[in-house]
Amino acid sequence: xxxxxxxxxxxxxxxxxxxxxxxxxxxxxxxxxxxxxxxxxxxxxxxxxxxxxxxxxxxxxxxxxxxxxxxxxxxxxxxxxxxxxxxxxxxxxxxxxxxxxxxxxxxxxxxxxxxxxxxxxxxxxxxxxxxxxxxxxxxxxxxxxxxxxxxxxxxxxxxxxxxxxxxxxxxxxxxxxxxxxxxxxxxxxxxxxxxxxxxxxxxxxxxxxxxxxxxxxxxxxxxxxxxxxxxxxxxxxxxxxxxxxxxxxxxxxxxxxxxxxxxxxxxxxxxxxxxxxxxxxxxxxxxxxxxxxxxxxxxxxxxxxxxxxxxxxxxxxxxxxxxxxxxxxxxxxxxxxxxxxxxxxxxxxxxxxxxxxxxxxxxxxxxxxxxxxxxxxxxxxxxxxxxxxxxxxxxxxxxxxxxxxxxxxxxxxxxxxxxxxxxxxxxxxxxxxxxxxxxxxx
Amino acid sequence: xxxxxxxxxxxxxxxxxxxxxxxxxxxxxxxxxxxxxxxxxxxxxxxxxxxxxxxxxxxxxxxxxxxxxxxxxxxxxxxxxxxxxxxxxxxxxxxxxxxxxxxxxxxxxxxxxxxxxxxxxxxxxxxxxxxxxxxxxxxxxxxxxxxxxxxxxxxxxxxxxxxxxxxxxxxxxxxxxxxxxxxxxxxxxxxxxxxxxxxxxxxxxxxxxxxxxxxxxxxxxxxxxxxxxxxxxxxxxxxxxxxxxxxxxxxxxxxxxxxxxxxxxxxxxxxxxxxxxxxxxxxxxxxxxxxxxxxxxxxxxxxx
Numbered sequence: 031x032x033x034x035x036x037x038x039x040x041x042x043x044x045x046x047x048x049x050x051x052x053x054x055x056x057x058x059x060x061x062x063x064x065x066x067x068x069x070x071x072x073x074x075x076x077x078x079x080x081x082x083x084x085x086x087x088x089x090x091x092x093x094x095x096x097x098x099x100x101x102x103x104x105x106x107x108x109x110x111x112x113x114x115x116x117x118x119x120x121x122x123x124x125x126x127x128x129x130x131x132x133x134x135x136x137x138x139x140x141x142x143x144x145x146x147x148x149x150x151x152x153x154x155x156x157x158x159x160x161x162x163x164x165x166x167x168x169x170x171x172x173x174x175x176x177x178x179x180x181x182x183x184x185x186x187x188x189x190x191x192x193x194x195x196x197x198x199x200x201x202x203x204x205x206x207x208x209x210x211x212x213x214x215x216x217x218x219x220x221x222x223x224x225x226x227x228x229x230x231x232x233x234x235x236x237x238x239x240x241x242x243x244x245x246x247x248x249x250x251x252x253x254x255x256x257x258x259x260x261x262x263x264x265x266x267x268x269x270x271x272x273x274x275x276x277x278x279x280x281x282x283x284x285x286x287x288x289x290x291x292x293x294x295x296x297x298x299x300x301x302x303x304x305x306x307x308x309x310x311x312x313x314x315x316x317x318x319x320x321x322x323x324x325x326x327x328x329x330x331x332x333x334x335x336x337x338x339x340x341x342x343x344x345x346x347x348x349x350x351x352x353x354x355x356x357x358x359x360x361x362x363x364x365x366x367x368x369x370x371x372x373x374x375x376x377x378x379x380x381x382x383x384x385x386x387x388x389x390x391x392x393x394x395x396x397x398x399x400x401x402x403x404x405x406x407x408x409x410x411x412x413x414x415x416x417x418x419x420x421x422x423x424x425x426x427x428x429x430x431x432x433x434x435x436x437x438x439x440x441x442x443x444x445x446x447x448x449x450x451x452x453x454x455x456x457x458x459x460x461x462x463x464x465x466x467x468x469x470x471x472x
Numbered sequence: 473x474x475x476x477x478x479x480x481x482x483x484x485x486x487x488x489x490x491x492x493x494x495x496x497x498x499x500x501x502x503x504x505x506x507x508x509x510x511x512x513x514x515x516x517x518x519x520x521x522x523x524x525x526x527x528x529x530x531x532x533x534x535x536x537x538x539x540x541x542x543x544x545x546x547x548x549x550x551x552x553x554x555x556x557x558x559x560x561x562x563x564x565x566x567x568x569x570x571x572x573x574x575x576x577x578x579x580x581x582x583x584x585x586x587x588x589x590x591x592x593x594x595x596x597x598x599x600x601x602x603x604x605x606x607x608x609x610x611x612x613x614x615x616x617x618x619x620x621x622x623x624x625x626x627x628x629x630x631x632x633x634x635x636x637x638x639x640x641x642x643x644x645x646x647x648x649x650x651x652x653x654x655x656x657x658x659x660x661x662x663x664x665x666x667x668x669x670x671x672x673x674x675x676x677x678x679x680x681x682x683x684x685x686x687x688x689x690x691x692x693x694x695x696x697x698x699x700x701x702x703x704x705x706x707x708x709x710x711x712x713x714x715x716x717x718x719x720x721x722x723x724x725x726x727x728x729x730x731x732x733x734x735x736x737x738x739x740x741x742x743x744x745x746x747x748x749x750x751x752x753x754x755x756x757x758x759x760x761x762x763x764x765x766x767x768x769x770x771x772x773x774x775x776x
Binding site for chain 2 (some may be wrong): 118140144201235237289292297301425426428431432436441443467470471
């Protein structure tokens, strides 16, 4: 007999083992954790908090004031894209382990259209909503219903070198042409003194940030990306074209380095904190970093202002921030709402503002003396939040954003490209997306 | 039982035994290779949009492929992919040949040299990509320092230029995988009998002639194998683009695999993304078949 034949049972055994490994499910049975010690458990899908102590304090307050409820946090990754993947995976599977979740500002239409997010109109009356910044509420609204409550808020802002402007007795620029004029003058002086110096640092890489930066230019020229009613693409309209042409011809390679075409937030901020740029367009976090002597060569020399606009236009800043929503598959929507109501309440928003420096989403906190005493810079930020603009709202936002990124990046990196025809071709693709999402309207 | 019949019976037993031995391997190949390929082909015939579940998942036949043929972004990605494959494969084969010839020399510290040459290949691609992104940086990049020294005003933003960005991605791939091509070619070099060179030398052939008439013909199987491996691998380029450029600027470095990934995972167009994946599969398959026809002799010389 063949001696190897004795191996056959072993092969069979290995195969069986492989099958077990391939098909087995090692996750523990779910559902038993619904009540813990007689309390209703609210599963909260969130990312790792930047301010763990403040969250601890807020949660302790919630548990003290709501004895029947207990919050259990599920910590997801910090990157917005990775968090989106994790959360939507759970929602696609109709997970019972999700009650409350955080949404990035561009997600509510997608979550609404997919049926993952519960409409909150019954819990969240218009009178309550009016206390928040209008752009944030707009971002949470889709097809006439509201799907989230704003937890925190972010917008694009203009940071500038206060010392260099003050030396020339200049005020921060109110229009984009003024910004270019000031930048050119300071660049010429610095170059004369033999220093490498740029006028403007922004985010122009082919990624989501490019959409935010360009949206601000287009809106402040009186243009739009899409018609909010019909969803029709308006990039090929003269005002939108004018704004894109201005960035390409006046900023790119002139007052902004050509390298901006591959800058995200960290690269543009690095240029500014190294003392190599007069202006920086960034998000509120840049205030703390650029004023931290450990991280910045220009600490104490930085000013902050709302973004400029084109002559005759109005300054608009792209809205960012995180929203709280309730899963459509939650078994305890009332308890979930109690938690959201608590976290977005005035006292808790104030706690996050004073102890964490987090920009609150309630408008009246920007006039609160205690908040302003603890975080004086919030007054300036409040002016920017009031002029914030939501990005286009569509359930196919990732696809729309990518088309916009390709259009803007191509328009900016090629000085010879024919803008109207690039814009028309982008619009054809965008209008197709809009038609697709309209087809899916309930 | 007659001897012939006994032999046949034992042959049958051998066959069962052979399949038994192959079974685990076939099982895993089927699970991890055939099933995903078949599944992608199946998905590519449907319109599945994760963000719009209300549309259902209708069967659309070849509609995704027809769209693909008219999709300017996909066609640009296809062109970029082909450019990347052609340039990187040729450069890697050329450099690999030089590396193999160097490693084959009996110099002191040869084993150290061999190990050092393999380091780029051993580094994870994500790290390689990040490293090259830093080298190409407009502000603190080594490349600018090497070219322009302290003249900061002359520094260029390489990855911001559509042409140089694609060139940079190709360069990073060449840097990373030339030594792998070199390793395959070196294996081929070492199978060339010393007598052949000896005989050529006695016939009065110089180094160049010996290289062209002895080394190169004998290397054909190894070169063909390296070409096949590198081409198949180059078509699947993804991580370099993902880390270095995200497809920018202006889609100048977008390649099919990255485009398919964006469609599928970022945008949730599962059917369309699957069609892109199937296109890449078909391309790799087609090119491999062409190679097999052209280099059949070289690749299977031993077997024949």
